[in-house]
Amino acid sequence: MVSIDNVYKTVLTILNKEKRGYITPREFNDYARQAQLEIFESYFSGVNRSLSNNSDYSDTKRNVEEKISFLENEATIATGSFTNASGATTSDYFAYPSDFYRLSVVSTTTGDQFIEEISNKKFLFVNKSPFTKPSITSPVYLTHENGLVIKPTGIPNVSVSYVRKPSEPQWVGGTANGQIIVNTSGVGFKNFELHPSEETELVAKILTFAGVTLRAPDLVQATAQKESQIIQSEQ
Amino acid sequence: MAELKTKYSEQNYYAKFENDAANIPTDFKGLGYYSRTSVADIVNSFIIAYIGEDKALTKVPKFEIEFWAQRGLQEFSYDTLHSEKAIEIELGDAGQVALPQDYVNCSKITVTTADGVQKLLLPYTKTGNPTAPLQDSTGDFTYDSDGKANLADSSVTIARYQAARADSINASDYYNSNYNEENFTYYNNRFGLNPADSSTVGTYFIDTVSGVIFFDSSVKGVTDSVVTLHYISDGLAASDDLNLIYVPKLAEDAMYAYILYNLAKVRPSVGQMISLYKKEASAKLRNTKIRLSNYKSEEMAQVLRGKSKWIKH
Numbered sequence: 001m002v003s004i005d006n007v008y009k010t011v012l013t014i015l016n017k018e019k020r021g022y023i024t025p026r027e028f029n030d031y032a033r034q035a036q037l038e039i040f041e042s043y044f045s046g047v048n049r050s051l052s053n054n055s056d057y058s059d060t061k062r063n064v065e066e067k068i069s070f071l072e073n074e075a076t077i078a079t080g081s082f083t084n085a086s087g088a089t090t091s092d093y094f095a096y097p098s099d100f101y102r103l104s105v106v107s108t109t110t111g112d113q114f115i116e117e118i119s120n121k122k123f124l125f126v127n128k129s130p131f132t133k134p135s136i137t138s139p140v141y142l143t144h145e146n147g148l149v150i151k152p153t154g155i156p157n158v159s160v161s162y163v164r165k166p167s168e169p170q171w172v173g174g175t176a177n178g179q180i181i182v183n184t185s186g187v188g189f190k191n192f193e194l195h196p197s198e199e200t201e202l203v204a205k206i207l208t209f210a211g212v213t214l215r216a217p218d219l220v221q222a223t224a225q226k227e228s229q230i231i232q233s234e235q
Numbered sequence: 236m237a238e239l240k241t242k243y244s245e246q247n248y249y250a251k252f253e254n255d256a257a258n259i260p261t262d263f264k265g266l267g268y269y270s271r272t273s274v275a276d277i278v279n280s281f282i283i284a285y286i287g288e289d290k291a292l293t294k295v296p297k298f299e300i301e302f303w304a305q306r307g308l309q310e311f312s313y314d315t316l317h318s319e320k321a322i323e324i325e326l327g328d329a330g331q332v333a334l335p336q337d338y339v340n341c342s343k344i345t346v347t348t349a350d351g352v353q354k355l356l357l358p359y360t361k362t363g364n365p366t367a368p369l370q371d372s373t374g375d376f377t378y379d380s381d382g383k384a385n386l387a388d389s390s391v392t393i394a395r396y397q398a399a400r401a402d403s404i405n406a407s408d409y410y411n412s413n414y415n416e417e418n419f420t421y422y423n424n425r426f427g428l429n430p431a432d433s434s435t436v437g438t439y440f441i442d443t444v445s446g447v448i449f450f451d452s453s454v455k456g457v458t459d460s461v462v463t464l465h466y467i468s469d470g471l472a473a474s475d476d477l478n479l480i481y482v483p484k485l486a487e488d489a490m491y492a493y494i495l496y497n498l499a500k501v502r503p504s505v506g507q508m509i510s511l512y513k514k515e516a517s518a519k520l521r522n523t524k525i526r527l528s529n530y531k532s533e534e535m536a537q538v539l540r541g542k543s544k545w546i547k548h
Contacts, residue, residue: 114297116296116297116298118296118298126298129302131301131302131305131306132298132299132301132302133475134298135475135476136476137275137476137477137478138297138298138301138477140298
């Protein structure tokens with residue numbers, strides 16, 4: 001977790017020091033949400049770019065995977081059906097959990113059988129071969145709108161490992177005696193759901209967004225450079 | 236402490252044999268289960284050991300591994316594993332037996348004598364069961380309303396093969412009946428007799444198209460004649476659950492090598508390693524055949540002693 005209050009106050013300090021003005025909590029929350037999403041999404045392409053080594057702490061690929069693991073989750077989803085806008089119904093359908101972002105592993109809840117992903121085209125052939133036809137002990141899944149279709153019919157529940165969406169960060173608070181005071185028990189208050197190492201990048205990203213709003217190109221340039229520096233140091 | 240590889244406690248394992256119903260495990264795999272492993276376990280182990288980054292194969296769908304595991308078991312069943320099956324059937328008046336559902340090829344067919352000895356029947360190759368279109372009095376085929384030829388239920392060829400033959404007298408009867416009566420006219424009458432065609436035990440013909448085995452009159456004419464069909468299957472017929480299909484552990488390594496080679500050969504990116512995998516698969520299959528042949532020098536010595544040979548072991 002990254003404290004949203006720390007990030008907000010750091011951003012305000014930098015902006016005030018430069019006498020560039022002030023961003024309201026509402027503006028900050030918008031920037032915070034956007035910054036968190038950008039950083040979060042960059043993990044998935046970052047895994048491929050990262051180098052792996054045998055060290056304990058500087059294996060960059062492992063570090064990125066560790067950041068993703070902050071949002072890894074499991075859920076049991078049950079069979080149902082899906083009806084699209086034109087009324088066509090899909091059976092053997094398993095809807096994703098509401099906070100679903102990316103799928104990792106699907107397995108049966110009884111017996112822990114791994115469920116293999118298969119394309120629609122390949123399934124037509126696999127389903128006709130006596131060797132590969134999906135069975136209760138060797139099921140397969142096809143991806144579908146907001147869920148999965150699992151074959152064969154008759155599997156009531158499956159377990160999915162997935163990466164969930166990070167909750168939207170929100171700073172809640174006000175001012176008292178000229179001081180900015182956070183209200184951590186306020187309605188909707190939420191810290192960033194990212195690895196603690198992301199604090200500096202969050203500050204840099206939010207400053208970039210703020211720089212655009214405040215029409216301060218030099219701030220945008222400086223923070224963009226800083227952000228790029230941080231990203232490079234992580235690779 | 237590491238988990239034991241054996242699945243049951245000693246008491247649970249022997250419970251069924253000792254009729255100790257209370258201690259028989261619900262998932263009991265049978266006495267001697269430890270000598271074999273399931274195809275599902277082989278597939279899982281193969282994924283662990285061979286698939287992944289920096290391994291022999293990077294990414295292979297599980298169903299493809301399962302495909303080659305099953306193909307491997309089929310091939311091994313045909314000529315490597317001791318997978319011969321036998322079914323004992325009482326022969327009816329028709330003298331016909333249907334092929335079993337899991338039949339792949341015949342090993343041998345025997346007829347059981349009154350004292351329980353299985354006598355070998357020989358296949359008869361000089362007959363057949365051809366399709367027999369029905370013909371009218373002029374010899375023309377007859378057709379149904381769809382224009383297809385009407386077919387007879389059975390061919391005359393196979394009916395005549397199964398019918399009792401006038402000359403079906405066995406060699407000893409033929410010899411004795413003539414010799415004892417000082418009738419030497421039989422000389423040269425059976426000249427050139429082919430021993431394969433002159434078995435008094437009987438012959439059979441397998442019609443693989445209709446899936447029926449036909450026996451000749453010398454077998455089907457015997458009251459209560461019981462024939463045993465020894466055949467091979469492909470090892471997969473028992474279940475569609477790979478957890479319930481087993482491979483002897485002596486063949487496990489050859490299975491891994493077979494799967495690896497076949498997955499690699501359809502992936503050109505594997506490159507020059509394919510020839511290595513091929514040699515490995517071939518060598519391990521050979522080793523498996525030697526292992527499963529189960530030759531024991533003591534047993535061989537005992538057999539040869541019966542042949543008045545001296546041999547040390």
